[in-house]
Structure formats: C-alpha cells, structure tokens
Amino acid sequence: MAKREWDTIESGPPDHMQMLHPVMVKNYGKWKYHERPRPGVLKHTAESGDVIYTVRAGTERQDTVDIIRRFCDLADKYAGGYLRWTVRNNVEFMTDSWESVEGLIKELEALGHPIGGTGPSVSAIAHTQGWLHCDIPATDASGVAKSIMDIVHDEFISEEMPNRVKLSTSCCEINCGGQADIAVIIQHTRPPRINHEALHAGICELPSTVARCPVAAIRPTTVDGKPSLMVVEEKCIYCGACFGACPGMEINHPDYSKLAIWVGGKNSNARTKPANMKLVCHGLPNNPPRWPEVGDVVKRILAAYKEGGRDWERMGEWIDRIGWKRFFEETGLTFDMYMIDNYRHARQSFNQSAHVRF
C-alpha cells in the first residue's frame, strides 16, 4: 500500500440538508398533513400548499451497485435527483408531480420492485446478515426474508390489514432484527458443544466467555492438561450468548437449531404502550432454501389477524382483545409449557387472577 496522503476528517454523518428534494428543503418542518392516494404512494401537503408525493417500493435489501444505480437513474428522471430509504429497507422517491408518480410506478414495477408498504399493509421484513456475513448465525435471514416476502407480496401492495404489520427475522437469538408484529427467530435446542481444540488454540478470552453467560452455566475446567471451559447442562438455557463471545462454544447445529415465531411486538406509542412480542410457535425446522413451514405459520397468523382485527388495531392489541386462547384457536397453533415464561420476571406473566375463559 502506498504512503497515505489523506488525513482523515472525522466528519460524522453527512449533512442531510444537501440530500433533500428542493420541495422538502423549502417546506422543512412545515408539513401540514398527509394522505395516501393509493397503496405505496403518500401525498404530503405543506402549510405553503406545496405538495410532495412519495412512491415507496420494496427492495432486495442485500443490494448491489447495479440495483442502486438503477434507483439513482429513476430518481434523476422523476425525483429531482434525490431518494431515500425507509427504516424497513424500502426505497422512496419524492416528487411534486403526479405524472412522475405514475412513471415511477410503471418503471419500478417493470424492474420487479413492488409498490406498497404504506398504511395498513404488510411492509418489508426487517432482517439481518445470516450466513451471508455474520459469524454466529444459525440460518440465513435474507433467505427467510425473501421466502416470507414472496408469500405476503399481495399484502405489501395492498392496504387491507387492520393496521400496519411489521415483520422481522433474525438468524440467532440475539435478535438484531428487533421486535415486530410477527418475528421469526432462531432458537437453539441444546447446549453448546465445546470445541476444546479451539479453546486451547487461544481464540477466546476464557474469563469474558464465562462472564457472558446469563445463568452462570459456564465454568473453567482443564482438558488434556490445558485450561478450557465446561457447561453445566442443567443450568444452560441454550441462549448462545457464549458463542458470540467465543467461537469455540458451538451452539449452532444443522438440525438442532430451530425457528420460533413470536407475535405482538409493538414499538409505537399509539394507543397502547410499546410491547414485547410473545412466543407462539417453536421448534420449526430450519429448512432452506424456502422454509415452507415458517411461511405457513406466518400466513396463518396474518390471515387470522386480517379476518379478526379492527381498524387501527395492531396485532398485539387484537390478541389482547380476543384473548390468547382464541388466538391459538384461530391460528391453529398449539400452546405448550415452553411458552410459559420461566425466566427472571416470569411471575409477572402468570395469570394472577381468577379471570378465565371457558
């Protein structure tokens, strides 16, 4: 490498003002209201009377320079040379002309990018790196994401759900994908096997690996005369936290790493407070490339919610209203013991009342 001539400028994030459509600069902070002329299109009106349309489209999320350049082409052609991404990896083009909206829709659809994800639709799934890049994944989140989005495609391009539906999927229990109305997350079903060779090779700091375990199940030990670690299997809760600290704590397994489904996460403060999602199905096979069993469960849940939810009722709010018993009935899923919490705050989730449905 040649001698470095550039002195780093710790510039932080670039200034957003240079990245905005002129109508957005002009009306910055002065928007008055919005409408949704059709699925995938927003219309924001400013106090000045100015209008900006947004066209939202689904993307690969694991993109390429070619894909992004095509978006840039479209932005240049229709949107004044500006575009943005949503927190859910959808791309958005802003324009003040309805003709541009129509042009964008046509061209995006021709390129295979569905228009939608607005209002009470199922938006793009938030997902994580998986086998493509992460060092601890037990599945490929991108593949699960693609497989699910293929199934819910029609719900992305329409607005027929009771309220917004947010999906996520994560390739280990850490859950970089976050809380969602429906989340598909890896679940480990046995303790890590310890690769003593690897530990002997010194790839891990043993004390910090021990410290990482939430239930103090890891203990220092000696194997073949050299320091290593052991796991007290009765204590271990199969969380995989140790694997993040130390690759020698092998938690992943082609058959014993499964998928679990969680529902009712909510992040907004609208009406009810934000809520954690709850476990409703576990032990689904990790079945690439299409994970059909996962897709089936997601479909069942969406169908029941679509049928039963009231306007503005998020997934979790709908379930709270009808009760968990009916949720399981209507989705055909089976409640079992493992869905009863037995971790630190378990008691808070017990039914501490005589309230009971028969």
Place this chain on the structure above:
Amino acid sequence: MAKREWDTIESGPPDHMQMLHPVMVKNYGKWKYHERPRPGVLKHTAESGDVIYTVRAGTERQDTVDIIRRFCDLADKYAGGYLRWTVRNNVEFMTDSWESVEGLIKELEALGHPIGGTGPSVSAIAHTQGWLHCDIPATDASGVAKSIMDIVHDEFISEEMPNRVKLSTSCCEINCGGQADIAVIIQHTRPPRINHEALHAGICELPSTVARCPVAAIRPTTVDGKPSLMVVEEKCIYCGACFGACPGMEINHPDYSKLAIWVGGKNSNARTKPANMKLVCHGLPNNPPRWPEVGDVVKRILAAYKEGGRDWERMGEWIDRIGWKRFFEETGLTFDMYMIDNYRHARQSFNQSAHVRF
C-alpha cells in the same frame, strides 16, 4: 396439673351446618339475589321465596367475653340464636323479620356498635396484633385501627363511596393485615442494630437468621471472641425479616420506625385483576395514641376518591383512569424517588413508553 383424662379428638373445624339460622339451612345454596334496604342491612331472597335479613355492625375486634356475650344475647333475642363474623371483623345477625332488624339496629347502636360496612362504604379496617400481643411490632395496629375508624365512622354507616373501600393496617413490614384500598404499614428507616449480648446468649439460630435476609446482608462474624452476626449496611433494605427470625436483630425504634401509606390494593376479580397496592406516602411519625398525621392522609385520599371516583370504580381503578400524577395533585401528597421501585422486578414498573402527561 392433674393427670389428663381426656384423649384429644382432632376434630378440625366444627361443622358449620349446626351454626346456621334455620332459614339459611333450608335455603342453603339456593339463594337467588340480594338487596340492601339501608346501609348495614342486607336482604337475601331465596329461590323458595324465603327472605333473610342481615344486620352488620362494627366491633372492637379485640373483644372480650362481655362484648361477645352481649352479641349472643342479641342473637338469641332477634336472630334465632345464631350470628357470624365477617372476614373484616364485623358482626352479622341474620333474621327473617324486619322488626328484628329494627330491634337489632336500635340495641346495637345503643351499645355503641355502628351499623354499616355494606355496599359502597368504608368497612372496618383489617388489622393485626401490635403491641398487645405480637413479638415484633413497631406500632400498635389496634390503636391505629381505632383512630382511623373514628375518623371514617361516617363513611362506615353510609354508602356514599364509589365502591367498597377496604382498609388495613399492619404493625411491621410483613403486613399480616394484607392488601387494601388504603393500607397503613410500618416502615423501618435504618438497619437493625445487633444485640450481640442476646446473640451470645444463644437465643437465635444464627444460620437461619442469615438465611432469612432477602438480600444476603447478614454475615457471620465474631464479637468478643464469640460467634455473632453483622449487617452490611449498604445492602440492608431495612425490611426487618431478620427480626422475625431473631429478636437480637433489633429493627424497631421509637423514632426510626415510621408509617407508610399504600393505596390501590384490590383482591376481587371484578372487572380488573387483583392488584398490589402502591406506596404513596412514607416517613409518617409513629405517633400514639392517636396517629393524627396518618389519619389526615387517609382522609385526604378518601375525600379525593369519593369526589372523583365513578360508580363501581375501586380506588386503584380510579387512579388508573385519572393517572398517578393527578392522584398526587388531588391528595396533596408528594411523589419522591423512594416511590420508584428498585427491587427485583423494578423494571416492570418503569414507564417503558413515551406516554407522558403534562
């Protein structure tokens, strides 16, 4: 003592059927509905058409053979020779004649027993043994109870509250008095002083005293060459649990044992689930024989609830509706840091949302 001639019969609780008014035996399990002709009087109608009136009166709770014999006299005269007590220490006389009801009311009132405690009234306070009998009390629950009941007497004999109001008071933090709409409970404000002499005298089992501490603040130590205990003051949460296990752990103090007020406990399952009560005032002086500061706070809370609560709304339900901020405003009480939970499940009580009232 003379030689024992009687062989114990482990008879358990006596048969209740021999203790019931004939109308109650006849209509056992076949009651149809009830009404409240006036405060302190219930009228139950059976499927058979039979009617039984109940007259409920307040008592000393720490009673005497004389008091109870007078009740027996009244029961013989008006109630067929039967009577009962409620779970809140009120006495009840059952009769099928309205004249008897009137007679009972007259005579009970003449004896100083208030008629009431039914429907949406403030019923008799549940209380505990205190200095009269317990071995660990820091106050006299009977005295606090009498002082409060004097103040709320008018609310006992009328039915003007939004819903039933249940009070309790306890003479140590163990709270034998139980959860209530308003509870007055001893609160310790410093760690136990250790009476090493007493410990040396062997009055306590040291290991079980150590084990009793919820936060592992007690440690074995040696004092004057003999085994004793010590308290890690930073850890100690002033709960007094150790004092129950060992009188040498002197937690009580005339000035440093204070009174705290808790509100919103609910035991019934009506509408909302049962709920624990919450701390709203602490550090009140332990001020016998009349505890005026406690009475004042209880009065403020009752007044605000009476004014603001809706029909059928229990204390805690009312507060949930108006919000805790307004509860503190309307009662004039002051929220402070100590009212924020910092024990094991503290996080569950944090405001994990952007919901905020200004």
Place this chain on the structure above:
Amino acid sequence: MADGNEFQLNPTSKLDELEKGPWPSFIKGFKETFRRTGNTMIRGALDQLNYSYETKMGYWKGGVVGVHGYGAGIISRYSMISDLFPEAKEFHTVRIQPAPGLHYSTDKLRELLDLWEKYGSGLVNMHGQSGNLQMIGISQDNVQEFFDEINKKGWDLGGAGACVRTSASCVGPARCEMACYDNLKVHHDLLTYFSDLVHRPQLPYKIKMKFSGCPNDCTNAIQRSDFAYIGTWRDDIKVDTTELANYFESKGLDYIVNNVVTRCPTNAITLAGNTIEINNKECVRCMHCINVLPKALSPGDDRGISILVGGKGHLKVGNMLGAMMVPFIKADTEEDMEKLQDMMDEFVDYWAENALDHERIGEFIERIGMHQFLEDMGMEATLDMVSHPRDNPYFKAGHDHDPLKNIQQAAG
C-alpha cells in the same frame, strides 16, 4: 399495681385517649371486663400496652407452649418487662378453628366464652386475619386444661408455624347467591383431612388455604393464601330476562351502558336494543355484571373451583398474588372431594420434599421455574395459567418437539 382495690385499674393515660370517638373502643372493653372479673392479667396487659404507647416499643417475646400431642396452636408470649408488669408475665394466645364461614350458634359460642373466662384472660379476638378465633392471654399452667375442655365441646386448635394453617371461608352458600361451590364443606373436609399437618409442624413453612365462593373473592384468598379456591362456572351466565327488563326500566339505559356494558373487562357484553347480550366465550368470569345486576344475572350451572397457587405476604419478595394453576375442578360429590384431596396431597408433598426452609410454595415455584414444577407435578400447561406467552427467548424445549403435529392433524 393499684393499692387496695383489686378491681382498680392503674393509670393508663395514653390508652385512655382510645376510649374517645364514635368507633367501639377495645380499651373500654378490656377495662369493663377487668372491672367485672378482676382478672389481673388484663390489668397487666393494659399496663404494658400503655407503657408501649409511651416508649413506642413492644415487649413480648416468644417461647414454646403447647398442648399434649400437638406442636402448634398456641402463640406463646412472655413479657420482657415482667419486673415492671408482673401481672401479664405470661400472655399466650390460643388459636381455635371456628366453623367455616365464621358462623356460630350462641350456645356453642357461650360454652367457649365461659371456659375462656375460667382459664384465660377473657380477652377474645374475633377474628385473626387468617381466620382463627383467638383467645388472647392465658398462662402456661392453664393451657392444657382449657384445651381439653374445649376439645370436649368439639373445638380444635388452629395452625401456627410451619404447618397447614387455619383457613378462611366467605359466608358461602349459607347466605350468598353468588357461591359457585360449597366452600364451607370443602373447607371443613379439607382442613379435617389435613388435621395432622395442622397440629404438627413438619413442613418447610406455612401453608394457607382460603375458600371463596366466587371470583369476588371475599376472603382475599388470591392474595393471602398459598392455595386459593375460587368458585367459578364453565357454562353460560344465567339470565332472567324479566328481571333484566326490570333493571332497564328502573335504572335506565344510561346506567346499564355506563355501569355494565362498558365495564366488562373483555367487552363480552353488547347492548342490543333494550337488552344486553353476553358473549360467554369472551367472558372471563369476573363477576362484575352479575354484581351490578344480581336479580337478573347469575353464575351458570356447571360450577366448580379454580385453584390459584402461590399467594403470600411481603416477606422477602414483596407481595405475591396467587397464580391460576387449576382452571376448573368439580367439588360436588364425595368422589370429587377425594380427587381434590389427592391433588392437594400431591401439591403439598412435592413442595414439602423440595422446598427450602421458610420457602412458601409461591417462592418455591419461582425458584425452580414453572416448567420443572409442571413436569414434576405431571400437570398440563394451559393458557389459563398465563396472561400471555413468554416474551423472552430463554427456554429449553429440546429438539424433538413437533410444532406442526396439531396443524397437520387438523388438516389431515
């Protein structure tokens, strides 16, 4: 001690303040009985209590007092300042189990009072928070004789210490139209069945049972007992349409809407013209609508008990409310009662064998975890047990679980 007159009280300036005011005064009562009986134990107790009011400290300490063959039932109290107040040097309490529901006939009660006046102080606590009839103030010498006498009359001691405790029942079917099971009988039979464990502390810690006829839970069972027996029903709420119409007429539509329709916790009730409709599938048996409209609505006919486990007081973990463990069990026939007893035996035995010293069953379950508990007890997990499924991923289901079995069965 006052000179001369043995019926003369010593000055109790603090306590005298408690004679004032409209509520019945226990101090007045104590003085009255002392003045009649001259039982000096009362005077001693008043003196010591007044001293407590002055010094703001308590002066009783425990010890061991019991009756032949029993390990529990007497709470012993010795004065720590008997040099000052020798008259109440010993001041033990005898805990007596009353009939379920705290029902009495005057003849049975008078027998007891007479014996108490003979052997004890004459002070009586009706009742203790657990439901005992507490006779306060007796010296060790008299305890056995007093017990033998009352035992002859059919009374037995209650619990104290690490044993099954005296229970409480609401008035139940004796007078309440809401009662969904015969809680008085179940109380009576279960406590009799457990007599050995009531009288002889041999458990890790106390066990309390409370019996409420319906979810109004007038015994505070859920909060105050390890095993709360709450009456409930499985079928539909019974509606008397005539009485319902009467309510509409007498109370008015607004009242019904504001106090019934909008107050149902699950919105199971809808207004339908001039009447209401109840969606019984959504009803959680909270009792509210029945409470407001008792003439028109009542619990269904298929009645039984919900059992909640693990309620207890503040000690160590803060207040614990019982949690639903057995959503529905029948208690009609003798066979039902046997099943109930067997089930209770299993609960108690399992806890007794595995709990730590001074660990209530609620704390025990919290420590070992609900999964272990259910597995060891051979109980099936049901949604009734929780408000919602778990929200953290730390569970160990094992890899042989097949989540699709049921779905496929339904499809196939």
Place this chain on the structure above:
Amino acid sequence: MADGNEFQLNPTSKLDELEKGPWPSFIKGFKETFRRTGNTMIRGALDQLNYSYETKMGYWKGGVVGVHGYGAGIISRYSMISDLFPEAKEFHTVRIQPAPGLHYSTDKLRELLDLWEKYGSGLVNMHGQSGNLQMIGISQDNVQEFFDEINKKGWDLGGAGACVRTSASCVGPARCEMACYDNLKVHHDLLTYFSDLVHRPQLPYKIKMKFSGCPNDCTNAIQRSDFAYIGTWRDDIKVDTTELANYFESKGLDYIVNNVVTRCPTNAITLAGNTIEINNKECVRCMHCINVLPKALSPGDDRGISILVGGKGHLKVGNMLGAMMVPFIKADTEEDMEKLQDMMDEFVDYWAENALDHERIGEFIERIGMHQFLEDMGMEATLDMVSHPRDNPYFKAGHDHDPLKNIQQAAG
C-alpha cells in the same frame, strides 16, 4: 470454480430457488453484478452461501481489520472454508454513516457506489438494522484506500464494538407533519459531537441513540436504543375545526366514535355533539387521534424531546424497553443543543465509569437500582418515570424524610 469463463457462476442449486417468486431476489442481484463485473469475490460468496444452505451452518469468523486511527467501523470476516471457496477468503463489511433520515442525492450516492465497485465487491446493504450503509465484501488490502477515498467525499465510518453506534432517524421534518423536533439535526450534531467515541471503542459496551420525530417512533427507538429521543409536546393538541368538521362529514359519526373517541388510551377525548373535545391534561401524547385525523389534529406548538433510557435486545435479560428518564427537553437553539450534549456526556461518563464489561446502560441501571442512578446523576424523580409507584416495601428512605412538608406548606 467454473472453468473457462471468468464470468461464469458455479452451480448454486439451493440459492437458485430464491430467484423465484414476486419479491425482488437478492440472489438475482448478486448474480447480475457478478456477471457484469466478474468480481470473483461475489462468486466466492455465493458459493459459500450455497454451501451454507446445503450444510445449514455458517462459515465466517471474525478478526481485526481497521483503518488508520480508528478502532471501529469495519466488520472483518474470514472464511473458515477458504480451502473450498478461496474467492471469498476475506469478506469484510465497511459500515458507513449515511445522512440522518437515510436521505441521499444521487450524485453523492453514485460517487460512493463507483468507489465501492472499484475497491469492493459491489454488494451493498441498504441499510443495516442500526442504520449503517453497509458495504459488504472487501479485502483487507483495499480497506484503507477505499476509506480514504470516501472520506474525501464527505463520508465517515460508523460504529461497531464497544462504542457509540451509528444512529437512526425517521424521515422527520423533511417530510413528516408529525415531527416535533428537528431529529435530523439533533442526530447529525450529536453523532458528530460523539465522533471520537464512535470511532474508538473505549466504553464498557455499545451505546445506541435513535431519533424519532414523534411518539409513533418510526425508528423503533424505545426498543432498540440505549437512548431514545422521541419528539413530543407540552401544550395542547392543535385542532383545525374546519377539517374536523370535514372528517365528521366524510367519515361519519360512527367512524369517529369507534376509531377515535373510544381508542384514546386515557379517555381524554369526549364526543360533544358533532365534534370532539380533548382534555389535554389527560392526554398522554400517544399520537393515535392525530394519526387518524391528520388534517384536523396536530401536535402542539411547545415542542421538545422525551428521552427514554435503557432499550436493548435479547442478550442476557430478554428484550428491554427503554424507560422514560427525561420527560421533556427543548432542542431548538444552539444553547439547547449544548445542554443536550452536556446531559449526554453525563449519562455516558457515569455509565462508562461504573458499568461492568458488556453491560448496557439498561442492565446497569437494573443492577445498581434506579435510586442510586438518579442520585448519582443528580436527577429528580418524577411520576413520568413510572407506570405506578412501587408495590414492594423494600426501600431505604432514611428517617429524616418529612412527608408532611408539602402538605403543611400548601395549608400554611
């Protein structure tokens, strides 16, 4: 590797399945770019990914790759099976901080893409869950040069490891009428202010901030960040009465009742004839009514930020939601911004000095307790911080507390 044609892919029978279906296919995209550029790193990555699909295991391991002077910003990945697939032996990710709100001009973006095609694989992740523009696939040799080039164009690296992380903002005032503060500016300024901590891991663990313009929290800040900045307002909801009347007309009374009046979490909204009235004292700023009636209702004028602290993912304790710590702080002027920075400094410094290794601030507060935290931070406890006061008696207030002071003052 395929023989002959360097633009020829190897068979990836599993991945090919992911080319089917209506949703855009990342596999198609990868293949397209490989076919155009012949960048063998893409082929290697596809081969290894296909192998993962066959064996159901991942094959990347970490290492240490960085740029001059920085300790963070690159996620290094080495193949564990480079003997099988040598073409993606190294496959590091460069995390780049985009502009707040993920806004781009095509010219700035194209510059970046061109450089990425030159130095890296051409694969791009838009965006990572934390908000980074992630450039996936570069070998160590090229990292410094790539960074220097993009840094010249005004781009900087994001966070990774035990440092302040790249933040996320919603679209904010750029396009959203709900935005209650200039979240894009606050994000920009704070992250710039914290640049040193972004680039040089020197903290116990990661710190994330997220900036949502209003309580709809479109960045999921409360759940996913240690510091959630949520726009809010203190005065009354603004009502455009004409538009409100229009809604009543166009949507109908039923719609307003069923979707607005009955859905307010605190019943702050009442129907008043053909309009609604909002009791702003009862309003908890949940946004719902404004969401349903955006033309008629909008946040008040006295706007600012609520800060919630302690949100984070599953690790160790299960999901933690942030808790309200600062109910209201202004962020209008430069002075306001300085106050905000100072406050953040205090939070971060205090945590950094006292937390354990790998302990997020939410876990830290849970361990030391809220009292300690508030005292050390010199913060006043307010009711906004809790859903309700404590329900267990285990606190140590000390005996010098005077609960009657305020009452007496009010009276006096």
